[in-house]
Amino acid sequence: MSRKRILVIYTGGTIGMTRTEHGYAPQKEAFHALLRQIPELYAPTMPEWDMVDMDPLLDSSNITVLEWNAIGEQIASHYADYDGFVVLHGTDTMAYTASALSFMLRKSNKPVILTGSQIPLCEVRNDARDNLITALLIAAGSLVHEVCLYFGGKLLRGNRAIKYSADDLIAFESPNYPVLAEAGIEIRMNRAALLPRCRENFSLQRLVNIPIGVIKVFPGIQFDLFDSIMTERLKGIVIETFGAGNIPKHADSLLPIIRKASENGTIIIVCSQCPHGTVSLGAYETSSALKDAGAVSGYDITTEAAVAKLYYLFSRGLTDREIRERMGRSLRGEVTLP
Numbered sequence: 619m620s621r622k623r624i625l626v627i628y629t630g631g632t633i634g635m636t637r638t639e640h641g642y643a644p645q646k647e648a649f650h651a652l653l654r655q656i657p658e659l660y661a662p663t664m665p666e667w668d669m670v671d672m673d674p675l676l677d678s679s680n681i682t683v684l685e686w687n688a689i690g691e692q693i694a695s696h697y698a699d700y701d702g703f704v705v706l707h708g709t710d711t712m713a714y715t716a717s718a719l720s721f722m723l724r725k726s727n728k729p730v731i732l733t734g735s736q737i738p739l740c741e742v743r744n745d746a747r748d749n750l751i752t753a754l755l756i757a758a759g760s761l762v763h764e765v766c767l768y769f770g771g772k773l774l775r776g777n778r779a780i781k782y783s784a785d786d787l788i789a790f791e792s793p794n795y796p797v798l799a800e801a802g803i804e805i806r807m808n809r810a811a812l813l814p815r816c817r818e819n820f821s822l823q824r825l826v827n828i829p830i831g832v833i834k835v836f837p838g839i840q841f842d843l844f845d846s847i848m849t850e851r852l853k854g855i856v857i858e859t860f861g862a863g864n865i866p867k868h869a870d871s872l873l874p875i876i877r878k879a880s881e882n883g884t885i886i887i888v889c890s891q892c893p894h895g896t897v898s899l900g901a902y903e904t905s906s907a908l909k910d911a912g913a914v915s916g917y918d919i920t921t922e923a924a925v926a927k928l929y930y931l932f933s934r935g936l937t938d939r940e941i942r943e944r945m946g947r948s949l950r951g952e953v954t955l956p
């Protein structure tokens with residue numbers, strides 16, 4: 619049987635960084651040279667792979683929708699030539715990029731696996747080598763038909779992942795969805811949790827840099843401060859509330875602002891600050907008001923996926939009603955509905 623072909627898209631991130639006088643920074647040539655020194659990457663049991671470098675290589679803190687579009691375009695223009703894709707990416711915003719790609723790569727059937735590392739490949743003790751090798755093997759398998767994030771032995775649905783540790787080698791979690799695969803002695807796939815193959819044709823939805831915002835509620839928050847940003851310019855806002863969707867009762871000042879924003883056509887999505895569990899608007903008096911003011915429940919969606927979904931839905935040119943309706947359902951397995 620012929621070997622699978624994988625395209626590796628190198629966007630930057632710690633995985634390929636080397637020490638400079640200003641700290642770690644991406645170094646293309648040095649990273650390529652290090653990869654050539656890993657014989658396992660060229661073993662007959664590995665897929666064949668090619669690599670394209672994004673220009674410039676980024677610390678992922680600098681990623682924007684422009685880079686998401688560039689990654690999407692690389693995948694779209696090589697879609698027919700490869701069996702799967704591995705995206706090498708910094709960990710800081712990997713969950714955002716994985717979420718964005720999960721929406722942008724419409725009806726994609728091919729595995730798209732984002733990975734990176736906490737310690738660069740140039741260091742003797744690193745997690746880069748294993749993350750890269752295992753991501754390549756998963757991308758060459760035939761079971762995954764979605765955008766995933768592989769890190770520290772776990773394969774997660776991309777739009778369910780969050781970065782939860784700044785220093786552990788197991789840095790990502792998927793608090794509201796089962797792990798899709800675990801890489802122990804063998805790579806054990808959780809078949810029941812994977813998205814099924816899609817029968818329709820693949821297309822790329824590019825994203826537009828829509829003005830959106832995120833507000834995290836905290837005790838004593840003075841909502842009137844936000845009045846000035848809640849203008850017609852603001853297309854969408856994610857509110858990270860307490861628990862199951864609660865805001866402080868003193869938030870009398872918030873509700874008129876939310877109501878005004880909602881009437882202006884701003885889509886207000888309610889998420890929880892708790893990584894695990896779901897928003898249930900109306901369960902408490904403190905959340906009913908949000909619902910009455912026109913906010914939409916994000917249920918158990920991550921803030922990362924909610925932000926990406928807002929960009930995506932607005933970029934599709936949908937009406938407010940259509941966006942609200944799609945926020946309330948699962949497009950790529952990003953949310954569990956009650």
Ligand code: ASP
Pocket residue numbers: 630631632633676677678679707708709710711734735736
């Ligand atoms: N700041 C780095 C980045 O996100 C961190 C990493 O890759 O782990 O690009």
